[in-house]
Amino acid sequence: MISSDVVSLFTNVPLTFTIDYILDQLYTVCSTNCLQLSKSKQCVDCKRRIDFQTLPGIATSKTHFSFNNKIYVQHDGVAMGAPLAPIIADIFMAYLETTLMDELISLGVCEWHRYVDDTFVFINPNANVNGILSVLNGFHPSIKITYKVEKDNELEFLEVKFIRIPERHTFETTIYRKSTFTALITNWNSYVPIECKKSSITSMIDRALRICSTYQLLATEFNEIRKIAKLNDYPTSMVDTLIGIKFSKYRNKQQSNKSTTENFNDNRQIIYVEIPYVKTTTSELKKRTQHLGGKLRTDLNIKFFSKPPPNTNTYFQ
Structure with missing residues (x-):
């Protein structure tokens, strides 16, 4: 057994490389290679490909952030917390798997299970672990993969x-x-x-x-x-x-x-009620409301939830 991990996957995902792969899956490149021609002379598929290429580029590239009172631009990779980040990262890892799997199997990989950038792998006893790591790290220069082998x-x-x-x-x-x-x-x-x-x-x-x-x-x-x-x-x-x-x-x-x-089929309508949390007062209010609801509205299943009170600073904004 070995487990592998991609070092800082999100911030190291090669954007252009991954976006090109997405475009290749969505649009076929025409035989005349009209992508190099002016837009007026391009075929419909090539025009759509170029238009679509602009969208993920705008959404993922040129990310700005501040650190120590300085403004930086992230030239490659996806920003942590960005909506598209996990999708782009997962597509890249899926591309890695489909491209390298046959070679990995020939090196002794029996089973491959991945969660985002963490992978759990079963290998043959005589498998070449260093060879497997070399193949993975050779997929793209932006990506570095580390691994851990079972011990005891x-x-x-x-x-x-x-x-x-x-x-x-x-x-x-x-x-x-x-x-x-x-x-x-x-x-x-x-x-x-x-x-x-x-x-x-x-x-x-x-x-x-x-x-x-x-x-x-x-x-x-x-x-x-x-x-x-x-x-x-x-x-x-x-x-x-x-x-x-x-x-x-x-x-x-x-x-x-x-x-x-x-075994009990509760067909009552569920209603969620938000109430402020005031320790014993809240508990007493829940009990009395549920007791009263059980008498007056047997068709309702009242469930309560509490939210913390507003922060003090909200009163000064």
Whole structure:
């Protein structure tokens, strides 16, 4: 197993190279090569190609930004956060894959799985890893690809750690956290709705149930969640309750026994109501409104959500 990553993909995507590839897929170049002629003498396809070429050029090139009181122009690559950035980057990576895949297979690549610029690859035991890297890095001078080879039958990819079990010819998976992980989540004493605090824990539990492949690894991850919760002042009893509820639902699903909630068809109309968060006052308002709605409008399912109050500076604008 190896994993690879493109160094700073978005800011290094070759724009002209990628846009030309897009144009080649959309428009065929005519045999007379009339792209070199004046526009009045060009065929319809060539005119459309040139017109379309202008659009992504305007949207992606000549990006301006300031740094240390100086204005800079980004000549190549796409800006982080730009709407077209992930699309352009993904098209470039797809072009790389389709162009090089046959050669990569001949060098020992068995399976290739990519998420944006991160790739998880299965290779033959006798595969030429350096040759694979050389082929990838030779695709375009703007792109540099690094890789990591499994060590002690383990390899991390995104948030998952893959563990090879040679004697059983299988793999196990568990949660992977980078060395820079700080274990900071929404503190229990924060002035936010309790639903937000609970979701900080349940999201980690759901991720563990989805990724951990054995009950032993799952139990280990639950202990990690308890440690993280304790560091952020969460009550241990509440964390254990949430783990128990989520795990019970997971077991029922595994045994194909749907819970009562899943079997109940709620045909009521859902209405979302925004209310300000004022701690106990908000909770009391929710209870009373739901109780009243249950009596007067049984056809409605009222769901509440809270937003933080406006920042102080908004009152001075």
